[in-house]
Amino acid sequence: MSEGLPRENQQASTAERSGGMALTQLGKRKIEKLERLAELSAINAGERGESLWREAFKRVRHNPAAIVGAVILAIFVLVAVIGPFFVPYSPKDTRWIDQVSVARNIIPGPSADHWLGLDHNGRDVFSRMVVGAQKTLLVGIVATAIGLFFGCLLGGLSGAAYGLGGKAGRRLDNVLMRFVDMLLAMPALLLAVSIVAILRPSLVTVMIAVGVVAVPTFARLLRGSMIAQSNAEYVVASTSLGVSRPRIAFGHMLPNSLAPVIVQATLTLATAIIEAAGLSFLGLGTPDPSEPEWGTMLNDALQTFEYAPRLALFPAVGIIITALGFTLLGEALREALDPKLRK
């Protein structure tokens, strides 16, 4: 009913501002604030309204930490996706091996030809970092996707069964959740190492291992969120309309339960990258040692750490900054979607 009001507000404040040379700084700021408020309520009552997600996006945009995270990730993704096409040399090219002498502790540092220097095998570190970024992104995304998929499958089923399925549903939930508890009880790295040991080391195995580690988190999260939704009034309302239970569960409860899961996925990307690097570092990643992978590079750098610590520094900084980017963005997303923090 108040549809017309906010827009009038906005107009008024814009008019004031245009003639507002005499306005004090404080007054200006106040008007700006009002304008923003008006914008917000105009969105709420707006004609072409937006979904909750788009509103959340608006809030994220006003968070400096989120912007830092987003910029980091944008650069990272850009480098990872198109970087490998533009690297100056092949990351496996050992052409400059004659410049390196591990016995005499000589490894050439950064130069015009090799921006980040060479490694102990005479390979171009810059090219290896860029191509390594691609692998890191791939592992992170695929691993998270695996965790997300199976976690949501388990958690969604469990939550729906518990919330709507009555006695039989509660029993199903019990069985599924005990399985998840078993996964959860094992230390993450130990579980990942065991999986790699069973499946033989390779990049795909690392993805699977890291993904499986993330399954219980997603499962528990979505289950809890679904159960909370099952008490919502719109579920009763849908039930009163005769809508079938699977439809209520997956058409109504699931979309409402996804927000925390998506936030968790962003945060999981960070841990997945760290865990994948950890597995590679332990030699459980790709069996080909010349493959440029940040974790493997870190391990290689150990041999020459005393006189060329920079070789460890580059991949370490890469891992830390990427993980930081995902964490910052994930946290900001969580805040933006938190109903308690929402106005």
Next chain:
Amino acid sequence: MTLLDVQDLSVMFTQRGREDVRAVDGVSFDVSAGEVVGLVGESGCGKSVTSLALMGLLPEKGVKVSGRADFDGTNLLGVDQRTMRDLRGRELGMIFQDPLSSLNPVVAIGKQVTEVLARHRGLSGDAAAKEAEHLLDRVGIPDPRRRLKEYPHQLSGGMRQRALIAMAVACRPRLLIADEPTTALDVTIQAQILELLKELVHQDGTALIMITHDLGVVAGLCDRINVLYAGRVVESAARRPLFAEPTHPYTRGLLGSIPRLDSVRGEPLNPIPGSVRDLLPWVEGCAFAPRCERVIEACVEAPPALIGGSHQYRCVNPVLGRSAGPEHLLEQE
């Protein structure tokens, strides 16, 4: 013809370690096609629980429902959930109190409406969209085509309630239960929504159970009124006799507590003393006795029975004769 005949409906909430709570205690009433029956009472008197019990929406755990509710030959309290799911939405519709929380915030209105059409009328795609548009139009939502694509938070309160009503009547149910449909709305919208409900009842011959605490709503809409107190019907009468001659002191108190525009300025309002919590279990006497002005010895000796013919009341010391009060409410129609 009686469409729904509720006999001796009782709902008991049980919890281990606590005394059972009798939320609804032997309520009986009936509704015919095209008739509007009101269930009136304060918060906690059992009116919402009655509606949820009829719709089979109470949780199974910790709830005992007894009695009969014959809906066109089917006992709603006796059928299994599968049958109930088929009846809900198709034969029985329900409108809830808070339209915002009763709509799914992340699903577009159109999808929520077409879902019901798909479930009970097998409509899909364009046919469903067209019918949904028609439904929104019917409940008075302007520009329905655009509204179908919008989300609940983009609609005003009144429009949300209209959308909910559209969903509830999508399959032309024969019985509609409205649980405080106007409580969350402001007064001008209330009137519009009531008008809409009246129209729907009139056009489709739907039976409507109107649950409310607002006697103004009842006066404008209901054919027959049941006043509930602490889970029991304390007075039951057609609209005019109830407003003209409220017999139970509780009904009279309710009517007397409505503020009037034409009362003398500065004159205090007339609330019913105490709150619903000050009640006596019905087994020991009249539950209203602790709050009643006309309480006598007989009130607490035995639980009073429902007496009278077409105008029934549950009181041993009733107020007889015409009320000086709130007949003006009737003029709202």
